[in-house]
Amino acid sequence: MANPRILEIWVGVFVAAGLAALFMLTMRVSNLSGVLDDGGYLLTARFENIAGLKERSPVTMAGVNIGRVTKIGFDPRTYQAIVTMRINTRFDNLPRDTSAAILTAGLLGEKYIGMEPGGSDEVLRNGDEIELTQSSLVLEQLIGQFLFSKAAGDNP
Amino acid sequence: MINLLGELGRRALAFFERLGRGHLLLLALLWRQPALLPRFGLVIQQVYSVGVLSLLIILVSGLFVGMVLGLQGYNILVDFGAEESLGTVVSLTLIRELGPVVTALLFAGRAGSALTAEVGLMKATEQLSGMEMMAVDPIKRVLAPRFLAGVISMPLLAAIFSAVGILGGYMVGVGLLGVDEGAYWSQMQASVEFHEDVLNGIIKSVVFGVVATWIAVFEGFDAVPTSEGVSRATTRTVVHTSLAVLGLDFILTALMFGE
Numbered sequence: 271m272a273n274p275r276i277l278e279i280w281v282g283v284f285v286a287a288g289l290a291a292l293f294m295l296t297m298r299v300s301n302l303s304g305v306l307d308d309g310g311y312l313l314t315a316r317f318e319n320i321a322g323l324k325e326r327s328p329v330t331m332a333g334v335n336i337g338r339v340t341k342i343g344f345d346p347r348t349y350q351a352i353v354t355m356r357i358n359t360r361f362d363n364l365p366r367d368t369s370a371a372i373l374t375a376g377l378l379g380e381k382y383i384g385m386e387p388g389g390s391d392e393v394l395r396n397g398d399e400i401e402l403t404q405s406s407l408v409l410e411q412l413i414g415q416f417l418f419s420k421a422a423g424d425n426p
Numbered sequence: 427m428i429n430l431l432g433e434l435g436r437r438a439l440a441f442f443e444r445l446g447r448g449h450l451l452l453l454a455l456l457w458r459q460p461a462l463l464p465r466f467g468l469v470i471q472q473v474y475s476v477g478v479l480s481l482l483i484i485l486v487s488g489l490f491v492g493m494v495l496g497l498q499g500y501n502i503l504v505d506f507g508a509e510e511s512l513g514t515v516v517s518l519t520l521i522r523e524l525g526p527v528v529t530a531l532l533f534a535g536r537a538g539s540a541l542t543a544e545v546g547l548m549k550a551t552e553q554l555s556g557m558e559m560m561a562v563d564p565i566k567r568v569l570a571p572r573f574l575a576g577v578i579s580m581p582l583l584a585a586i587f588s589a590v591g592i593l594g595g596y597m598v599g600v601g602l603l604g605v606d607e608g609a610y611w612s613q614m615q616a617s618v619e620f621h622e623d624v625l626n627g628i629i630k631s632v633v634f635g636v637v638a639t640w641i642a643v644f645e646g647f648d649a650v651p652t653s654e655g656v657s658r659a660t661t662r663t664v665v666h667t668s669l670a671v672l673g674l675d676f677i678l679t680a681l682m683f684g685e
Contacts, residue, residue, distance in 0.1 A: 274467075277474045284478045292628070293591035298515050298611070299592060314652065335616075336605025365615040 275314045304358040310356040311336060311396035315383075319405040322381040323372055329355045331385040336361040339383065355383065366392040369402035381406060447643045451565070456638070458563075458570040468571040469578070475570070476537045476639075477579030481586070483531060483536055488587035493530060494596025495519055499595070500603050505659045513614035516589075516595035521618065522683070525588035527675050528636035534667035538642035541572055542663040545646025546656035548612060552625050554647075569643050576639025577632065626682045627670035630675065637674060638667045 317323075320342065329337040339358035345352055357364070367388030372381055385400075394400070462469055484542040499515040545568065548554050575651040592614075618624065642663045649659035 278470060280478045281470050283475045284473065284481060284579075285582060287481070288585055291582070291585035294589045295521065295585060295624050295627075296620055299521070299614055300620040300624050326622075328616070402570075 313399040316350045321406045329383045351377035364394045366390040371404035446650030455573045456488040463542045476575045480536045488590035490596040491592030496595035496598035510609040512599045513610035514617045517614045520588040520591040525584045526631040529587045530671040532640045539640040542646040546649035550651040577635040579636025581631040
């Protein structure tokens with residue numbers, strides 16, 4: 271067995287390397303910023319169709335990530351999807367009439383919620399609902415509509 | 427026929443006896459952990475032989491696993507024009523699965539077998555009975571520090587493995603294949619969650635650390651005290667640890683990531 275002093279130094283190096291690796295995994299690889307200000311506030315929105323949106327999908331405004339989808343529920347009365355999202359506390363000045371749309375990153379990419387600010391002076395608070403929503407585009411429906419309008423256009 | 431049934435019963439009893447002895451040992455090990463605090467030097471010595479000496483194999487394997495993931499992931503992703511997601515693929519694979527699992531398998535081969543051989547030889551040369559004669563508890567003096575050292579080392583080794591692997595994927599993906607550097611890191615950060623992925627990976631590796639060291643220490647302690655018995659115990663350590671790790675990994679994954 272090596273000299274105890276050198277041995278201790280090696281163990282110190284090992285533990286430091288392990289902690290450094292953990293630090294890199296938390297700070298560089300995952301973004302801990304989402305955990306640190308877990309405070310945030312909750313907003314809900316109702317959509318006719320959320321096809322493809324998942325929990326943890328990003329919520330963006332002007333392309334900047336401002337929160338995440340935390341829960342997806344279903345309203346059995348209106349047959350609508352209820353999406354709960356947690357918005358970062360830093361973005362606490364979203365106007366009352368902000369609208370939310372489900373968009374796609376790239377042609378086949380993942381779905382996210384894009385917010386458009388309105389012009390109201392009042393701001394959204396914890397637990398508020400976003401009234402203006404636009405559902406996710408479903409490719410099959412889009413093609414169906416296109417074919418339908420094409421057919422209608424050809425035979426007036 | 428009666429003989430056959432008798433043999434079957436004998437084997438089953440022996441199996442459950444061993445299982446019971448193993449669990450009693452685990453309880454004894456856990457019970458003696460607080461007594462280690464005033465003599466932490468013993469644990470540090472074991473962290474050296476279990477953790478520090480495993481560092482090289484972990485670093486090299488982590489680097490190569492990451493590089494291979496980068497290469498293979500790129501070849502598949504490029505077909506979909508999604509090579510920007512390479513960082514996500516490499517980091518999620520490593521943090522969720524390969525980091526903890528491959529580290530535990532390497533740990534079983536590198537450190538677990540050494541632990542079993544050491545403890546088994548101590549038993550074969552009657553050092554353990556000697557300690558008992560001197561009223562020194564061998565579980566407290568020999569087994570408990572080794573157990574704690576394994577449980578401490580495994581998550582650190584797994585974290586190092588994942589971090590080095592991600593750097594290896596970066597070297598191949600960004601350096602060799604020309605994936606955009608910013609995309610590699612930002613896609614990774616966008617999709618890796620601290621709670622969901624990093625923390626669950628750490629929990630996995632702690633569980634594997636407990637299981638791998640427990641099996642290694644138990645096999646050594648329970649070995650037939652002959653040179654053949656020690657060699658068998660060492661083999662069993664590697665085989666049983668590998669099977670236990672792979673089986674547990676499936677269960678843990680199903681619990682953590684299954685909806």
